[in-house]
Amino acid sequence: MNPLKHVAIIMDGNGRWGLKFKNSRNAGHKAGLNTVEKIIKETIKKDISFLTLFAFSTENWKRPRKEINYLFSLLENFLINRIEDLHKQNIKLKILGSKKFSPRLNKLLNDSEKKTSKNTKLQINLALNYGSKSELINAFKKMKKNKNTITEKNLSRNLQTKNIPDPDLLIRTGNTKRLSNFLLWQLAYSEIFFEKKLWPAFNEKDYNKIIKEYKSIKRNFGKI
Ligand code: IPE
Numbered sequence: 001m002n003p004l005k006h007v008a009i010i011m012d013g014n015g016r017w018g019l020k021f022k023n024s025r026n027a028g029h030k031a032g033l034n035t036v037e038k039i040i041k042e043t044i045k046k047d048i049s050f051l052t053l054f055a056f057s058t059e060n061w062k063r064p065r066k067e068i069n070y071l072f073s074l075l076e077n078f079l080i081n082r083i084e085d086l087h088k089q090n091i092k093l094k095i096l097g098s099k100k101f102s103p104r105l106n107k108l109l110n111d112s113e114k115k116t117s118k119n120t121k122l123q124i125n126l127a128l129n130y131g132s133k134s135e136l137i138n139a140f141k142k143m144k145k146n147k148n149t150i151t152e153k154n155l156s157r158n159l160q161t162k163n164i165p166d167p168d169l170l171i172r173t174g175n176t177k178r179l180s181n182f183l184l185w186q187l188a189y190s191e192i193f194f195e196k197k198l199w200p201a202f203n204e205k206d207y208n209k210i211i212k213e214y215k216s217i218k219r220n221f222g223k224i
Pocket residue numbers: 011012013014015016017055056057060071174
C-alpha cells in the first residue's frame with residue numbers, strides 16, 4: 001500500500017456544470033465550493049497531511065471580468081465565513097501564487113494564513129493566481145541573485161512549495177487531460193488521475209475510489 005501524504009487537485013468543470021444545470025457558469029463555481037468542503041472533510045478523515053487545490057491560474061485572468069469578480073467574491077465570503085472553523089479543525093492555509101488582488105482580499109488572505117500558520121492536522125495549499133512557469137522563473141532568478149549552484153535541491157528550496165513534499169497523487173476533474181501550468185516540477189513522479197466528472201459533481205465516493213486505486217499502484221521511481 002502506497003503512503004499518501006499529499007493530494008493535488010485541478011478542480012475543473014465548474015463552468016460547464018453551471019451552464020448545463022443552471023444556465024450560468026457562475027452557478028457552477030458556487031456549486032464547486034460545496035465539493036471543496038466535501039473533499040476537505042474526506043481528506044481529514046483519510047489522514048492526508050497536504051491538500052493542494054488549483055483555484056485560479058495566471059491564465060484565468062483572460063476570462064470575462066464578471067466571472068473573475070464572482071470567483072473572488074466567492075473566495076472572500078468563503079474565508080470570512082469558514083476560516084474560524086478551519087482554524088478550530090487545526091487546518092493550516094497556505095496560498096501558492098502571487099497575491100495581486102484587491103487590498104481587501106490580499107489582507108484577508110494574509111490574515112488567514114497568519115491565523116492558521118501553526119496548525120498541524122492538514123495543510124491546505126490554495127493555488128491562486130498561480131502558474132508553474134512563473135514560479136520556476138522566479139526560483140531561478142532568486143538562485144541567480146543569491147549565487148546558488150543550480151541543483152535539484154536548491155531549485156526545490158526556492159519554489160513556493162518549499163517544505164511541502166511533492167504530490168503523491170494528482171486528480172484533474174472535468175474530463176480534460178492536461179496540466180494547465182500546474183506544479184510542473186513538483187508533479188514529476190506523481191500518480192495522475194483524470195476524472196470524467198465535472199468538479200461540482202465529484203464526491204467523496206469518487207475521491208475514495210481514486211485513493212484506493214492509487215494505493216495499489218506499483219510506484220517505481222525508476223527502479224524495478
Ligand atoms: C474551474 O472550472 C475552475 C476555475 C478555473 C475557476 P472552469 O471554470 O474552468 O470550468 P469549465 O472547464 O469551463 O467547465
